Amino acid sequence: MAGSTLTVLAAQARPVPWDAAATLEKLERSVRAWRRTLPHVDLYLFPELFLTGEDPWTPGPPDHARRVAEPVPGPLTERLSRLARSIGRWLVPGSIVERAGRKLHNTALVFDPEGRLVARYRKVFPWKPYEELDRGTEPPPVFEIPGAGRAGVMICYDGWFPEMARSLAFRGAEVILHPTLTTTADREQELVLARANAIVNQCYVVNVNAVPSIGGGRSIGVDPHGRVLFELGFEEGFAVETLDLALVRDAREHGARGLSRLLAHAREAPPAIFRAARPPRAGGR
Numbered sequence: 702m703a704g705s706t707l708t709v710l711a712a713q714a715r716p717v718p719w720d721a722a723a724t725l726e727k728l729e730r731s732v733r734a735w736r737r738t739l740p741h742v743d744l745y746l747f748p749e750l751f752l753t754g755e756d757p758w759t760p761g762p763p764d765h766a767r768r769v770a771e772p773v774p775g776p777l778t779e780r781l782s783r784l785a786r787s788i789g790r791w792l793v794p795g796s797i798v799e800r801a802g803r804k805l806h807n808t809a810l811v812f813d814p815e816g817r818l819v820a821r822y823r824k825v826f827p828w829k830p831y832e833e834l835d836r837g838t839e840p841p842p843v844f845e846i847p848g849a850g851r852a853g854v855m856i857c858y859d860g861w862f863p864e865m866a867r868s869l870a871f872r873g874a875e876v877i878l879h880p881t882l883t884t885t886a887d888r889e890q891e892l893v894l895a896r897a898n899a900i901v902n903q904c905y906v907v908n909v910n911a912v913p914s915i916g917g918g919r920s921i922g923v924d925p926h927g928r929v930l931f932e933l934g935f936e937e938g939f940a941v942e943t944l945d946l947a948l949v950r951d952a953r954e955h956g957a958r959g960l961s962r963l964l965a966h967a968r969e970a971p972p973a974i975f976r977a978a979r980p981p982r983a984g985g986r
Contacts, residue, residue: 884916
């Protein structure tokens with residue numbers, strides 16, 4: 702990490718189908734290998750629910766999510782903490798199924814190079830009715846990466862709701878880390894949304910998708926002007942990209958392509974505009 706740059710490795714990874722323990726071992730081996738061969742990488746980003754071994758569209762054991770659910774903190778977070786500390790790098794291992802009392806959440810984790818769990822985020826928008834996990838109630842987190850800038854995290858379907866990315870940008874996020882597990886035809890729309898979220902929030906978006914047995918892939922990175930930095934194919938692989946967060950600050954000061962200062966103008970809007978955007982409660986007015 703130098704100055705305001707952040708080098709991210711987006712791991713478009715294939716889980717070991719329905720085997721959480723073997724998938725965790727695969728993540729550990731991969732990260733340690735990359736640490737040896739690509740020592741300049743600052744942060745590793747993995748897909749949504751990767752560590753559960755979830756493999757959509759293939760037969761899996763009944764009640765898999767409940768069987769692999771883990772408390773936070775707990776044995777899994779302790780192991781991931783040791784991994785982050787051993788490599789001395791930021792680790793965003795996608796999301797896990799978190800057991801919280803009787804509830805199960807789709808929860809993203811962020812570890813710093815000392816192994817501290819600096820952010821935990823429970824997905825606010827599960828993909829209903831297909832995703833049966835419980836909804837989170839707190840906004841997606843923003844955290845400081847010393848020497849680089851501020852990052853935020855959201856999960857998969859969250860990216861379809863512009864309020865989620867905007868809330869991160871309003872709280873200073875300069876890069877949005879976006880683990881995803883999409884195996885359906887609407888991945889095409891998600892590529893558009895990744896660019897749109899980067900443009901209207903004048904920030905980087907790194908959206909990494911899994912490659913299970915069927916579907917997936919097409920991970921994407923976008924800069925604050927909406928330019929595509931990388932788009933992977935349908936096979937397992939990774940992309941390494943150095944993000945210059947000074948470009949975010951320049952875009953926010955001078956505008957997208959030097960023209961439109963979207964965030965500044967949104968901040969200047971009458972508060973009633975944003976209140977009007979809030980939908981009525983179901984059954985109410």
